[in-house]
Amino acid sequence: MARIFCYIAHKNGVADDSAAELAGAARKINPAASPIAIVTGFGAGFDVCAALRTSYSEIWTISNEALAYPNAELVRKTLVKVVPPGSIVLVAHEHFGIDLAPGLSIKLNSCFVSDVLGIDGLDGNSLNVVRQEFGGMVSTHVRCEVSSGAVLTIRPGAFKPLDTAPPNCTVVDKSAEVGALTAGRRYLHTIAPESGAVDITKHAVLVSIGRGIQEKDNVPIAEELAAELGAAVSCSRPVVDAKWLEKARQVGSSGKTVKPKVYMACGISGSFQHLAGLKGNPFIIAINKNPKAPIFQVADVGIVDDILEFLPEMTAKVREMHTVAAK
Amino acid sequence: MEILVCARRVPDTSENEIQLNSAGNEIERDELVYSINEPDNYAVEEALQIAARVGGNVTVVTVGSEDDEEILRREMAMGANHGVLLTDEAFAGSDGRGLAAILKAFVQKGIYDLVLTGVQAEDGGAQVGGMLAAMLDWPFASLVNAIEVLDGRKLKITREIEGGNKEISEIDLPCVLSIQTGINEPRYVGMRGIRAVASLPVPTYGLSELGIDTASVGESGAKVKRVDYFVPALGKGADMLDGSREENIDKVLELVAAKGGLK
Numbered sequence: 360m361a362r363i364f365c366y367i368a369h370k371n372g373v374a375d376d377s378a379a380e381l382a383g384a385a386r387k388i389n390p391a392a393s394p395i396a397i398v399t400g401f402g403a404g405f406d407v408c409a410a411l412r413t414s415y416s417e418i419w420t421i422s423n424e425a426l427a428y429p430n431a432e433l434v435r436k437t438l439v440k441v442v443p444p445g446s447i448v449l450v451a452h453e454h455f456g457i458d459l460a461p462g463l464s465i466k467l468n469s470c471f472v473s474d475v476l477g478i479d480g481l482d483g484n485s486l487n488v489v490r491q492e493f494g495g496m497v498s499t500h501v502r503c504e505v506s507s508g509a510v511l512t513i514r515p516g517a518f519k520p521l522d523t524a525p526p527n528c529t530v531v532d533k534s535a536e537v538g539a540l541t542a543g544r545r546y547l548h549t550i551a552p553e554s555g556a557v558d559i560t561k562h563a564v565l566v567s568i569g570r571g572i573q574e575k576d577n578v579p580i581a582e583e584l585a586a587e588l589g590a591a592v593s594c595s596r597p598v599v600d601a602k603w604l605e606k607a608r609q610v611g612s613s614g615k616t617v618k619p620k621v622y623m624a625c626g627i628s629g630s631f632q633h634l635a636g637l638k639g640n641p642f643i644i645a646i647n648k649n650p651k652a653p654i655f656q657v658a659d660v661g662i663v664d665d666i667l668e669f670l671p672e673m674t675a676k677v678r679e680m681h682t683v684a685a686k
Numbered sequence: 687m688e689i690l691v692c693a694r695r696v697p698d699t700s701e702n703e704i705q706l707n708s709a710g711n712e713i714e715r716d717e718l719v720y721s722i723n724e725p726d727n728y729a730v731e732e733a734l735q736i737a738a739r740v741g742g743n744v745t746v747v748t749v750g751s752e753d754d755e756e757i758l759r760r761e762m763a764m765g766a767n768h769g770v771l772l773t774d775e776a777f778a779g780s781d782g783r784g785l786a787a788i789l790k791a792f793v794q795k796g797i798y799d800l801v802l803t804g805v806q807a808e809d810g811g812a813q814v815g816g817m818l819a820a821m822l823d824w825p826f827a828s829l830v831n832a833i834e835v836l837d838g839r840k841l842k843i844t845r846e847i848e849g850g851n852k853e854i855s856e857i858d859l860p861c862v863l864s865i866q867t868g869i870n871e872p873r874y875v876g877m878r879g880i881r882a883v884a885s886l887p888v889p890t891y892g893l894s895e896l897g898i899d900t901a902s903v904g905e906s907g908a909k910v911k912r913v914d915y916f917v918p919a920l921g922k923g924a925d926m927l928d929g930s931r932e933e934n935i936d937k938v939l940e941l942v943a944a945k946g947g948l949k
Contacts, residue, residue, distance in 0.1 A: 430855075432825060454847045457805075457864075458828045461782070461816030470909035471782060473811035487913075492809040493697070496704040497713060500913040543825030543858040547842075552850030564942060570700060588942065600868035606850055613829075613846050620946045623938075628699075642945040644938055645924060651703055654924075660941060661924030662934050673935045680939075 361508060363394040364442055365415070366450045366459070368429070372406035377451030377513065379520035382414035384449055384513045386521065387478035388486065393525065394449070395419055397441070399434055401427035408530055416525035419533045425540040431458035432542040439466045441533050445508045447486075452512035453612065460512045469508030472501055476517040481505070494630045495653035514631060515612075555607025557591050563620045564590035567610060569633075570597040571626015571647060571666050578603050580670045581625065587677040593617065595633045610636040617641075625666040629654030646670075687742035687835070689733040690798045691766070692789055692815070693726035694748060695757040696808040711914040722757040725804025729865040731872040732833060733802055734765045740835050742799075743767040749777055749788050758888050763879035764872070774892035779905030782810070786817035787903055791896035793822060800841075801862045805829055812864070819862035827857055828864040 365381035367374055378396070385394035396415040398407060401424050408418050419441065425433050442448060448463065450456040452474045464471035477489030484506040491498050503509055559565060566585040572578060578592075585592045592608065599609045610617050611633040618639035625646050627633065634657060637643070645658035648665050655661040662669070697704065701719040706712070722730075733744040745768040746761040748754050758769030772788055780788065793801060803815035805828065812828065819826030832844035836856070845853040846866050857863075893900065901907055927934045 435820075454829055454845065454853075457812050458816070458826070458845075461811075461813040462820030462826055465783070465786070465817050465820035471811075471813055471817070472910055473813055490811070492915075493699050493704045493713075494808070496699065497706065497915050498918050499915050502911050502913050504909040543861065544827055545856045547854045547856060549847070550844075550852040550854060552852075563946065596867070602868075602871065609850070612848060614850050616849065621942050623942075642941065643924075644941065649703060651705075655926070656923055658924035660938070661926045662938070663926070664931060664934065669931060669935070672931060673938065676932075676935050676939065 363447045367398045369407040374407045379414045380518045381449045383518040399426045412528040413524040418530045422534045428546045433540045435463045447509045456512040464510040470503040471510045473512045475511050476514040559593040562591040565593045565619045566623045567593040569595040569627030575603040584674040595627045628652050688798045689744045690801045691729050691746045692803045694723045694807045695754045696723045723807045729802040730761045731870045762883040763875045769888045771890045776893045776904045780903045781908035781910040782813040784903040786814050790821045799859045803864045805864045805866045815864040825861040829866045830863045831866045831869045
């Protein structure tokens with residue numbers, strides 16, 4: 360049986376939430392698996408190992424000055440040196456995993472499946488998994504041949520951590536197997552996002568717009584409703600890509616994480632990258648022309664309608680209520 | 687700078703509802719409107735802007751069939767100098783690794799400084815760029831949303847990482863970059879532009895011209911296979927309001943107030 364390795368993303372000594380989820384995904388591949396966590400870094404980064412004991416019975420650490428910042432090319436070279444042929448390697452499907460995993464699969468000569476959100480298990484040398492296409496509008500069963508190993512990126516939030524921690528945990532220092540590392544890409548620095556005129560993380564109600572707003576000239580219909588509701592306007596990625604709103608308004612894994620009480624998703628299809636920016640279990644009201652929009656799977660209340668007509672009428676209604684209240 | 691952009695023609699999800707066929711194992715493709723994969727279009731625009739700044743040529747390549755020539759012509763109308771179609775019956779059913787192997791063979795027939803892909807195809811796995819780079823032993827970066835050409839065969843690149851943070855790196859040429867949407871504003875292409883390039887040649891290359899081993903591509907070479915399409919059983923799903931628009935608005939306002947959102 361192939362050994363399963365989980366690459367642990369961590370920052371400032373804290374493991375990413377995905378660290379525990381990868382252990383859960385490994386058990387879906389093989390219920391008897393004792394996956395091995397791999398932690399790369401330098402200096403204080405290895406503080407993360409203590410927290411991994413609840414999910415892993417074995418941790419491999421690789422300490423190297425070149426690995427102080429996670430550079431995918433250097434991490435790939437490291438993994439190729441320590442991971443035995445035929446292994447299954449799990450990595451979280453986020454910006455680092457997207458950078459690392461496809462090339463890793465080539466260098467390990469194993470198959471690759473990205474953004475896995477379900478695992479049906481192993482059938483001989485066939486591993487059956489579930490992923491999505493077309494922004495989550497349809498799912499697919501995917502079969503991969505794992506006799507020479509596999510690299511999978513695992514969707515954050517799709518798998519539960521283990522119910523019970525393994526009885527004990529061994530930490531193995533593999534640093535000596537790696538040696539000197541160089542890369543054709545060198546990390547320089549990170550730039551924090553600019554803060555926008557409006558802080559969407561501070562609002563109880565967000566009127567959030569997506570591709571369904573269709574053009575820049577329609578953005579004011581959302582702004583007018585938000586003004587009447589005392590809410591803020593936020594958006595999904597296509598609106599920022601089109602430069603209709605500034606980046607500070609974007610909700611999602613590459614934008615802001617928000618915790619409103621009510622989230623009105625207007626013309627937003629509901630990709631998982633977008634939903635990843637919604638925390639604190641807000642009440643989601645989705646309005647979308649397309650009855651098959653994935654957002655309706657996660658919303659509390661859904662309305663199939665054209666936001667270009669619905670929003671102005673709602674604004675008019677709120678104004679009318681305010682006028683009545685003022686009398 | 688000689689720049690190659692790898693592009694795909696995919697069903698356009700802003701124009702189509704993606705539905706299962708009657709057998710439930712494929713999507714209904716007959717009525718679909720296809721277009722260039724959106725991130726790939728940003729990649730072509732970025733290539734054109736780099737070539738305009740530092741000089742050079744832009745070639746757009748796709749792996750597919752005759753039908754896919756339309757996106758090559760569209761990108762040529764945008765300003766790409768060349769379009770190339772990699773097509774062969776033996777390529778059908780290739781997985782991500784197979785596509786990367788086909789592209790690798792083409793890259794090695796020319797001399798390119800920079801290869802760009804879109805970050806992900808609508809029906810893909812954000813994989814071909816990273817695989818291609820590893821096969822070529824070139825450096826790679828994904829999710830790139832800014833490129834600056836430096837002296838000494840290097841680029842300064844920005845990657846979009848979590849929470850709107852930008853990761854700045856230096857990368858040696860030649861390299862492969864996967865381009866994130868929003869990096870630029872792709873220029874408009876009108877019918878006139880497309881007509882203007884209609885008679886330009888689009889060379890094609892097959893298995894033998896590229897010198898590819900059949901075992902590494904196509905259905906037989908694929909270690910990863912899509913078994914079927916399905917629409918997952920809904921979890922709880924939204925409570926759908928089916929009243930008149932006015933009733934729905936009243937209900938929404940009531941809910942916003944009840945959930946503590948209205949002042």
